[in-house]
Every structure is written in C-alpha cells, then in structure tokens.
Amino acid sequence: MVEIFYYTYVIIVGLLIGSFLNVCICRIPKGESIVTPSSHCVKCDHKLKWFELIPVFSYLFLKGKCRKCGEKISLRYALVEMLTALIFVILFHKYGIEKIGDFIAAAFFMSVMIVVFFIDLEHMIIPNGVVVTGIIGGMAAGIYSAFINPLEIYGDDKWWNPFLGAVIGFGVLLLIALLGYLVYRTEDVMGGGDIKIFAPIGLFLGWKMALMTFFISVILAGIVSVILILLKIKDRKSGIPFGPFIVAGTFLTYLFGWDLLNWYIERVFG
Ligand SMILES: [Zn+2]
Structure with missing residues (x-):
C-alpha cells in the first residue's frame, strides 16, 4: 500500500x-x-x-x-x-526507498540531462550554465557517497572514483576531439559541449560507467545516424547533435550499465 x-x-x-x-x-x-x-x-x-x-x-x-x-x-x-x-x-x-540517495542523485542528474537533450536537439549547443549545474550536483553526489552512503553506480566505495570519472570522461572526449581535428581538420567531430558534459557524467556515474555511457552513446548515435541517412531525413553533411545520444546513453547506463559490463567481462574473460 x-x-x-x-x-x-x-x-x-x-x-x-x-x-x-x-x-x-x-x-x-x-x-x-x-x-x-x-x-x-x-x-x-x-x-x-x-x-x-x-x-x-x-x-x-x-x-x-x-x-x-x-x-x-x-x-x-x-x-x-x-x-x-x-x-x-x-x-x-x-x-526504491532503501537507496533513496542513489535515486535522488540519478533523478537530479537526469533532470539536468533532459535540459541538455532538448536544448542540444534544437540549438546544437550545451550551455555552460547547465554543465556547471551538473558539476556542482555531481560533486555533492561524490561527497554524499564518500561520507554518508556509497552510491551503487560507482561500483566501489573509493572516494576518488567520481573525481577520476570526471577527469577520464573529459579527457577521453578531449582526446577524440583532438584526433578528429588532426585527422579531419575540423572541429565537428566532437563539439565543446559534448566534451564538457562528460565531466558531470564522470562525477555522477563514476569512471567505469562514464566510459560505458560513452560507448553506448556512440553506438546509439551510429545506429540512428544510419537510419536517418537511409530514410533521407538527414544527409551525410547536415550535422546531427551528439548531445541527445549522450543523454539517452546516460539513462541506459543507469539502468543496464553494470549488467552490460559484467556480461561483457564474462564473455571475454570468463
Ligand atoms: Zn497568448
């Protein structure tokens, strides 16, 4: 009841x-x-x-x-x-109510990400104010996890996990943007907002699930882009914002990220 x-x-x-x-x-x-x-x-x-x-x-x-x-x-x-x-x-x-801290952290971050989804879809930008809100919330989540109750999504109770997540998330995306620039001589491969939003993703999801979010977003973006090009809704040249895929990837990672990682590890190493 x-x-x-x-x-x-x-x-x-x-x-x-x-x-x-x-x-x-x-x-x-x-x-x-x-x-x-x-x-x-x-x-x-x-x-x-x-x-x-x-x-x-x-x-x-x-x-x-x-x-x-x-x-x-x-x-x-x-x-x-x-x-x-x-x-x-x-x-x-x-x-559930037993893990209310996990719920509040995830609900807060997904709220930020809903704003990212719709603004990026319409304007192809991720505003800095939104990223900063995510970073402040993510630091609060990291502190809550370290001192009060470890958040499940981090996968361990190391206090530095979310902070390493921010560095790795941001770093990996920056690296890809730099490689994209070197190879294609264009900044279109990865937008600035896409790079920055991985800092709060790392803080909220920890370093392992931040990487998982990245993989899932790339796969989603690939599948949807192919469909949009095949249906001739978009052509290869018109840009498709990456932000909405990052948001969908984040939500899927919250739900299935660890199951997916464990399944993969079992397949490959087990
Ligand atoms: Zn009116």
Whole structure:
C-alpha cells in the first residue's frame, strides 16, 4: 500500500520538476533568467494563472492554446513533463526507498540531462550554465557517497572514483576531439559541449560507467545516424547533435550499465 503513496509522490514531483525544466529549456538558450518573470505566453505576454500552470492537465484543459490570444502551445511542454515523471518512476523502481540517495542523485542528474537533450536537439549547443549545474550536483553526489552512503553506480566505495570519472570522461572526449581535428581538420567531430558534459557524467556515474555511457552513446548515435541517412531525413553533411545520444546513453547506463559490463567481462574473460 505504502508503495502506491511513494509512486504517486514521485510522479507529482516529476511533473513539477518537468514543468521547471521547460522553463530552463525555453529561456537558457535566449540568455533569459529562469527565475523571473513568471510564466507567460510567448506571443501576447499573458501571465499564466495557477490553473494554467498545472503540468500536463493545463495543456489538455487549454486544448494546447493560450487562453488570451489563442497562440498554439508547443506539445513539447506536456511531453517534457511526462518524460520527466516517467524517468523518475523508472529510477525509483530501480533504487526504491532503501537507496533513496542513489535515486535522488540519478533523478537530479537526469533532470539536468533532459535540459541538455532538448536544448542540444534544437540549438546544437550545451550551455555552460547547465554543465556547471551538473558539476556542482555531481560533486555533492561524490561527497554524499564518500561520507554518508556509497552510491551503487560507482561500483566501489573509493572516494576518488567520481573525481577520476570526471577527469577520464573529459579527457577521453578531449582526446577524440583532438584526433578528429588532426585527422579531419575540423572541429565537428566532437563539439565543446559534448566534451564538457562528460565531466558531470564522470562525477555522477563514476569512471567505469562514464566510459560505458560513452560507448553506448556512440553506438546509439551510429545506429540512428544510419537510419536517418537511409530514410533521407538527414544527409551525410547536415550535422546531427551528439548531445541527445549522450543523454539517452546516460539513462541506459543507469539502468543496464553494470549488467552490460559484467556480461561483457564474462564473455571475454570468463
Ligand atoms: Zn497568448
């Protein structure tokens, strides 16, 4: 019975945080404050009342339009809210109340990564403010793990694991970018934001799972790029942002990273 209470709570918190992530996704690329002014229609500036701010439900109730001017509200708002709640539920299912520290760390980082996903998809950038938020959160996770309760994702209780993760994650990506530059004479192989985001990935997931995240993202990006080129949605020249694959790779690593690594080790060495 108490489980239902937990899950209801996780869903509500997920929807509300998703609503805040929408504000971040809209305003950060424009260089606007994420605190003021309060939410308003992008066309007519109509200030949203409380009943127009309820995640998902307001979107349905308003039939996807501004109440004042009738401007279409992007379906993305409701989508981000539902996606955030869904990711929170899946993470809570994995960790449960017994590993609440692991859950909060993962939910926090995936929230940051949802912002990365949508901003990079639209603007092909990963803003520094988002990376710094991830780094601060990741350091807090590392400190929590060292002094209070070791986080499961690190795979050991060495205090330096997440910090080594940041160095290795950042370092590997930087190396690939440098090689890409030397071989192809272009900076397109790996964007600056893609390199930087691996610092918080290392802090939150530890060095082993940071590398796993990298492998999974590259494989995902490869598969999806081939499909997009075959379907002629993208051609070889038009860029496909790598950020969204890193975000998907991070989530998959949270869920399956260790199982995958153990399976691989057993296959190769066992
Ligand atoms: Zn309006």
